[in-house]
Amino acid sequence: MNVILTFIQQAIGQGIAILFGATGEILTEKSGNLNLGIPGIMYMGGIAGLMGAFFYENGNENPIPVVGLVVAMLCCVAASVLGGLIYTFLTVTLRANQNVVGLALTTFGTGFGNFFGGSISKIAGGVGQISVKVTASAFRARIPVLSGIPVLGQILFSYGFLTYLAIILALVSTYVIRRMRVGLHLIAVGESPATADAAGINVSRYKYTATLIGSAIAGLGGLYFVMEYLGGTWSNNGFGDRGWLAVALVILALWNPANAIWGSFIFGGLYIIYIYIPGLNRATQELVKMFPYVITIIVLIFTSRRNKPENQPPASLGLNYFREER
């Protein structure tokens, strides 16, 4: 029983970073932008939040956890939006190819994270590994009474606030996309920008807004990983391929953020299940770690076979819109 409890907790803990990334990427893709820079943006968001908290804690005698939290959140969102802005400026305004820009952004963002994560304390004149325990304690704070309930409390209430924020953001995103006028306009932009344009929707503005909001949400995934999962420190390439798993989760979720919630728990579980399967040796563990990707490929193949329109990628995904070339 205890093993199952830990497994569920750990799976959710692994899944939340991916959920932030997937929610952000779904919003972005709904506008027709396939942002392959999301993994880089998540690195940028994570390191920016960490650096913000680091400089705040270094500059104050008695840092207050909540202030550190706010500083970290603001820095994280600012850096993520900057990453999104590079992407949208190049693809929407300068009409460059989306895949090319996205991959360049991931190269840049990953390097940005690893470089500053590895060097920031040295650049600031300190030694050793960067660490922001005070701020991290605010991110890791649990709900006081509820988390004490046995079993139920452990499964439902034993996480920091970013976990609940991730779920709320996913639900809100689904509501906005499915039920609100801006969401329907967004779908129109992603499905057929020319038609949306003719209907008087400002295509560029929708693409910009959706991508920037999506980047900010994705960046929070990086912050979650750094603050809650690692406890306010950095490990080079520690975030690993979670950014790409977020891109994969978009497919598994069939472009619906609410589906990404349970999808992220499944991915999180698959990510760590090798610890829990008895009788695996080191080699077979590596094969089990392949599951998330193989399952994504299978889902991808099945969605391309079925012709349910709402389960398909947005029709203009990956294509830029030039009004003159209609």
Add this chain to the structure above:
Amino acid sequence: MNKKHAAGGSVFHLTKRSSISRKKAWAIRFAAILLSLLVCAVFIFMITKQNPLQVYAGIIDGAVGTNRRLWVTIRETMTLLIIAVGLTPAFRMRFWNIGAEGQILMGGMMTAFMMINFGNTIPSGLLLVLILIVSVAAGMIWGLFPAVFKAYFNTNETLFTLMLNYVAIQIIDFCIVYWENPKGSNSVGIINAGTRAGWMPQVFGSDYGLNVIIVILVTILMSLYMRYSKQGYELAVVGESQNTARYAGISVPRVMIRTMMISGGICGLAGAIIVSGASHTISTATAGGRGFTAIIVAWMSKFNPIAMLAVSVFLVFMQQGSIQIASQFGLNENASDIITGILLFFLIGCEFFINYRIERKKESGEG
């Protein structure tokens, strides 16, 4: 201002250039490169507080300062070039092969497999030939999966090839458990360090001479294939319009599968060149993001082999130089990724100014 641009709004007016002189196009690219170097200099200055001109002198020294560094720069350039060449036919066909990383790893894995298992039994020359064959085959198979599903089910190839990269990484991790040397180190170490079996032999007095020969040969062959062969023409037609291709009696699935096998095969060969001709080991970092960088190289060069060589030289030069600078200041080598990113953003962005002309509208003129 941005939005006004994009919407063709009130202040600026965009027109697509029907043609641009070669001189002007290169002037724009040159300006972009200068601008990117300027931004890099600001970045380097902020980190190191050193005179940027000195830092650039350091970059040049780091890239080509000694004979050894020069050869490393040449080796890395060739590796990036062959991957870009491998990706060319796929992109020409508008097939987004983001899976070069995986195809390189599979080629590298088969190379390491041959070196480890047959290093002592098969004579060196024959072993090298076998290595080249099996690594190409491994890359082909890795390119075949997404091609078949794209051809018959129209499965999104961008995401499919991307996922296969990580499947390949796990396969490498799986193999490392069996190949690790010494036991428990979780790394393969230098394979056949004593016998040099399966290593590419020295040519021109350099360990990397053969790399250069193979890469240049493949580049020339690919350029001839794309320009003069019937198959090269067919894949260009499929890239322009699948409907046109069908109407002209070209079998789209066949072209797609064939082209992706060629593309994957060359990337597999790149894996062999990296493992047998450069690192002599295998790890999950063997491809090291070059599969992604090469995509950008191929795209930006518009598949022109000379331009691909030029872009590869420029990127690798800056990377090697900034790695040197970073280690001088005790900073980590990921600085080179930031530099690469900045350079790429400018190079990608400047294409817009080559393709479009921006004119200021007259006050009275309404769009």
